[in-house]
Amino acid sequence: MRPQDVIRKKRDGQSLSRDEIDFFVAGVTSGRIADYQVSALLMAIYLNGMDAAEQQALTEAMLNSGNILDFSDIPKPKADKHSTGGVGDKTSIIIAPLVAACGVGVPMISGRGLGHTGGTLDKLESIPGYRVSLSAAEFKQVLERVGYAMAGQTAELAPADKKMYALRDATATVEAIPLIVASIISKKAAAGLDAMIIDVKVGNGAFMREESRATELAHALVSTGNSCGIKTRALLTDMNQPLGRAVGNSLEVEECIRLLRGEAAEAAQPVLDLSLELSAHMLWLANVDQTTEAAHERLRGVLDSGKALECLQRNIEAQGGDPRVCDDPATFLPLVSETIKVESPRSGFITRVDTTEIGHAIAAIGGGRVRIEDTIDPTVGFTSELKIGDRVKAGETIGVVYCADSAAAQEAARRIQVAYDVGDEPPAEDLQLVKEVINE
Amino acid sequence: MRPQDVIRKKRDGQSLSRDEIDFFVAGVTSGRIADYQVSALLMAIYLNGMDAAEQQALTEAMLNSGNILDFSDIPKPKADKHSTGGVGDKTSIIIAPLVAACGVGVPMISGRGLGHTGGTLDKLESIPGYRVSLSAAEFKQVLERVGYAMAGQTAELAPADKKMYALRDATATVEAIPLIVASIISKKAAAGLDAMIIDVKVGNGAFMREESRATELAHALVSTGNSCGIKTRALLTDMNQPLGRAVGNSLEVEECIRLLRGEAAEAAQPVLDLSLELSAHMLWLANVDQTTEAAHERLRGVLDSGKALECLQRNIEAQGGDPRVCDDPATFLPLVSETIKVESPRSGFITRVDTTEIGHAIAAIGGGRVRIEDTIDPTVGFTSELKIGDRVKAGETIGVVYCADSAAAQEAARRIQVAYDVGDEPPAEDLQLVKEVINE
Numbered sequence: 001m002r003p004q005d006v007i008r009k010k011r012d013g014q015s016l017s018r019d020e021i022d023f024f025v026a027g028v029t030s031g032r033i034a035d036y037q038v039s040a041l042l043m044a045i046y047l048n049g050m051d052a053a054e055q056q057a058l059t060e061a062m063l064n065s066g067n068i069l070d071f072s073d074i075p076k077p078k079a080d081k082h083s084t085g086g087v088g089d090k091t092s093i094i095i096a097p098l099v100a101a102c103g104v105g106v107p108m109i110s111g112r113g114l115g116h117t118g119g120t121l122d123k124l125e126s127i128p129g130y131r132v133s134l135s136a137a138e139f140k141q142v143l144e145r146v147g148y149a150m151a152g153q154t155a156e157l158a159p160a161d162k163k164m165y166a167l168r169d170a171t172a173t174v175e176a177i178p179l180i181v182a183s184i185i186s187k188k189a190a191a192g193l194d195a196m197i198i199d200v201k202v203g204n205g206a207f208m209r210e211e212s213r214a215t216e217l218a219h220a221l222v223s224t225g226n227s228c229g230i231k232t233r234a235l236l237t238d239m240n241q242p243l244g245r246a247v248g249n250s251l252e253v254e255e256c257i258r259l260l261r262g263e264a265a266e267a268a269q270p271v272l273d274l275s276l277e278l279s280a281h282m283l284w285l286a287n288v289d290q291t292t293e294a295a296h297e298r299l300r301g302v303l304d305s306g307k308a309l310e311c312l313q314r315n316i317e318a319q320g321g322d323p324r325v326c327d328d329p330a331t332f333l334p335l336v337s338e339t340i341k342v343e344s345p346r347s348g349f350i351t352r353v354d355t356t357e358i359g360h361a362i363a364a365i366g367g368g369r370v371r372i373e374d375t376i377d378p379t380v381g382f383t384s385e386l387k388i389g390d391r392v393k394a395g396e397t398i399g400v401v402y403c404a405d406s407a408a409a410q411e412a413a414r415r416i417q418v419a420y421d422v423g424d425e426p427p428a429e430d431l432q433l434v435k436e437v438i439n440e
Numbered sequence: 441m442r443p444q445d446v447i448r449k450k451r452d453g454q455s456l457s458r459d460e461i462d463f464f465v466a467g468v469t470s471g472r473i474a475d476y477q478v479s480a481l482l483m484a485i486y487l488n489g490m491d492a493a494e495q496q497a498l499t500e501a502m503l504n505s506g507n508i509l510d511f512s513d514i515p516k517p518k519a520d521k522h523s524t525g526g527v528g529d530k531t532s533i534i535i536a537p538l539v540a541a542c543g544v545g546v547p548m549i550s551g552r553g554l555g556h557t558g559g560t561l562d563k564l565e566s567i568p569g570y571r572v573s574l575s576a577a578e579f580k581q582v583l584e585r586v587g588y589a590m591a592g593q594t595a596e597l598a599p600a601d602k603k604m605y606a607l608r609d610a611t612a613t614v615e616a617i618p619l620i621v622a623s624i625i626s627k628k629a630a631a632g633l634d635a636m637i638i639d640v641k642v643g644n645g646a647f648m649r650e651e652s653r654a655t656e657l658a659h660a661l662v663s664t665g666n667s668c669g670i671k672t673r674a675l676l677t678d679m680n681q682p683l684g685r686a687v688g689n690s691l692e693v694e695e696c697i698r699l700l701r702g703e704a705a706e707a708a709q710p711v712l713d714l715s716l717e718l719s720a721h722m723l724w725l726a727n728v729d730q731t732t733e734a735a736h737e738r739l740r741g742v743l744d745s746g747k748a749l750e751c752l753q754r755n756i757e758a759q760g761g762d763p764r765v766c767d768d769p770a771t772f773l774p775l776v777s778e779t780i781k782v783e784s785p786r787s788g789f790i791t792r793v794d795t796t797e798i799g800h801a802i803a804a805i806g807g808g809r810v811r812i813e814d815t816i817d818p819t820v821g822f823t824s825e826l827k828i829g830d831r832v833k834a835g836e837t838i839g840v841v842y843c844a845d846s847a848a849a850q851e852a853a854r855r856i857q858v859a860y861d862v863g864d865e866p867p868a869e870d871l872q873l874v875k876e877v878i879n880e
Contacts, residue, residue, distance in 0.1 A: 273654060
C-alpha cells in the first residue's frame, strides 16, 4: 500500500477501507508517512467527508494507536462530559464533583485553552498547587479515592491524535467533522468510559457557528461514541454570550466554588443550570437514574447538602491544590483588585454579543493563549453583568475587566464595549440555553 | 498573512488574491512555508479549482520564482512545442530541426520519462556523447549557432515548480489542471518564447484519458499561455496506441533520423504526419507563414531538401553528440540485435491497444523509469508493426521487443501480447490523429 494511493482514493470521493485507514493512522503514529502526505489526506477528508464506517474505523484506529486506561476494577459506572468549547464555559469543574458525589466515577481528560476559548486545565491551575499532569497510576488513585480525577492527555493516549491535531491546526483542517469526531471519541474511549454526555456549543462564541453544522457534528459524535461502546448523548447548547458571569481562569474557578456554595451572583446562574442538566443526562446514561427528572432530584440533593462541594475540595487536595479555596475563594485564589468597568454607550436593550471577540480580548491581555506557547495569567478576566435581552441605561456597567496592567485593561474594555450591541428593542426571540437533545 | 488562512480560503472555495498566491509561491521557493501546508493547499486546489485570474497569478508567481532566459537579441521569433506525454511520442526530435530550418529559434526545455511515458532528454542521451545539461550561456550559444537547443530544466528556471511537483507526486495532486497549467506555462515562459504549440494527448496511453478533461486542460493551457504573452494554440491528439513504430530510447531516435532521411517504415509515418502538423502551427503562431497550408509547404521543402536533417546533425554536434548517427543510425546508436517477436494469439482485427501497459512493460525492463531514481537502458524497446484496425493472422508478428536479457524480453513480450485486443470485426470508428485545434 502506498500513501498516495490512499490519498487518491479519498480525493476521488471513494470510501477508504478499514485496512487503508489503519495503514494511514499507523503511519502517522510511527512517522513513516510524511507530514505532507498526512495533510493532503486531511484536506481530502475535509472536502470529501467520510461515511459512518470510515468514521468508525478512523476513530478506532486512533484509539488503538496508544494505551487504553482500564478502570474495570473500580466497581462503579464511569462517565464523562465533553464540551466543544466556548467562552466562560466552566461546567466541567462543577459537573465532575456533582456526578462523582452521586456515585459515578468521572475520569476526566481535559484540554488547554487556545484562541478565544478557555481550557479546563488552565482554569484548574489557577488553584495554588493544583497539578493536572498525573501519571496513569496517580490518575486512577485519585479517581478511586475521590470519585473523579482531572488531567491532561498524556503521550500514551491516542498519540495519533496529537500529531494529527498539530497538522490540522497548521493546514485549516481543524473543522472537518470526521476528524473532530475521531479526535474526541478516540481520546474519550481511551479513558475507559461507559457513558458520555457531549455539550455541542452553537453560536457566535462556538467553534460551530451554524446550527446545521453543530447538529451534524452532534449526530456524528453520538453515533460514533455509541459504536465505540460508550453510551453517548449530546446536548446542543447556546454560545451566543459568555456562559455565566466570569471569563478568565481564577474568576471562573471562583464562580464554580460560589455556585457550589450557593452564594453566586444571579448572572452566574446559567452555569449551574447547564451543569445540572448535563449531569442529569450523565446519571441517566450511567444507569444511576431511570429518568433525568429523578437524576435532577439526586443532584439537587448533593448540591444542597454540600456533598458536591466537599467532593471538589477532596479532589483539589488529592491533586496537590490548596483546599482552602473552597472555603474562601477570594482569599486563596489569585485575583486582582484592579478593575475597569465596561459601560454601555447608550440606553436600550442588549441585542447581541460578539462572544468570540470577548474571548479574544481577554486572551490578548493574558487570560488565554493567542499562540499555543503563550503562558496564562490566571488573574486576568472579565465578568459580564448583563445578558442578551437585559435593559441597560447609558453609562451603566455591562461588565468589569480584571487586569493589573491598566493599559491592557483599557484596551480589553474598549474591545468588549464594541462587542455588545445595544438596540432600541429587545431581541425578538429568547435564547434557549439547551436547544436540542440528540440521542442518535 | 498566515499560510493556514490562505489554505482556509481555498478550502472554502473562494478565489485567492494575487498577493496570497505570491505569498504562497514565495514561501514554497524559500522553504518558509512547511511542506505539509503546501500539500494541503495543493489538495484544496485539486478539489476546488482555480479561476482564470488565479491561474494566471499562480503561473506568473512560479515564473517569477526564478530566472527568465532572455533571447531578445536573437533576431528571430522563438517558438517551442510541449506535449503532455505519451508512448512513442518522439516528435520533439523531429520538430525542433524542422522548425529551426525554417528560420524560427527553438529553445526547447524538455523532461525525463517517468512511469509509462518516455522523455525527450532520455531519448537524446542515447546518442553517444550528447549532453542535455547545458549552462544558460551554452544553451543560448547552441540556439544561436544551430537554430535550436535542447536541455533539461535547470534549478534557476521556475524553482517553485520543482518543489511543488515533488509534493504533487507524493500527494496524488499531479492531475489538478490549474497545477499542470502553471507548471507547464511557467517553465515555457521562463524560456523566453514568443509562440508555443501544445500537444495535448488523449486516450488510454495519455495522462488524460477522457476527452472532456483533456479539452479542459487544453483550453486552460492556451488561455494562460496567451495571457503570459506567448502566442499559444493546442492540438488534441490521439494516444490510444503508441505513436509511430518505435517505443524505447535508441529505437525512437533511430526512427526520427530515418523519417528525416525519408527511409522510415510505413508504421512510423504518423510520427512525421503529427510532427509536420505541429510544426506548421508553430510557423503560423510565429508569424512565419500566414496559413498552416503555406507552412506545410515550407516544411515539406526543408524536409525534402535535407535541410532539417542537416540541422539535426549540427545540433547533435553542437551538444557533444556523435553526428555520424545521422548518416548511419544502425551503426552509431546503441541498439541490440536480440529480439523477441510478439505474435497474435488469433486471427482478426486489432481493436484496442492498452498503450499504458506497453509503456509500463518497456519501462519495467529498463526502457523507462519505474521510480524517479532508476537509470535507463537506451537499447531496450519495442517496435509496433500493426495499428488499430489492421487485419492480423494467428501467429503473425504484432511487434518486436528489443532487449539483451532474454528473460526480461520474454516477460515484456508476454505483457505486450495481452495489451493487444484482437476481435472479429474492425473497430467501428477510425481513430483521428488530430482530434481538435484549440485556439482559446
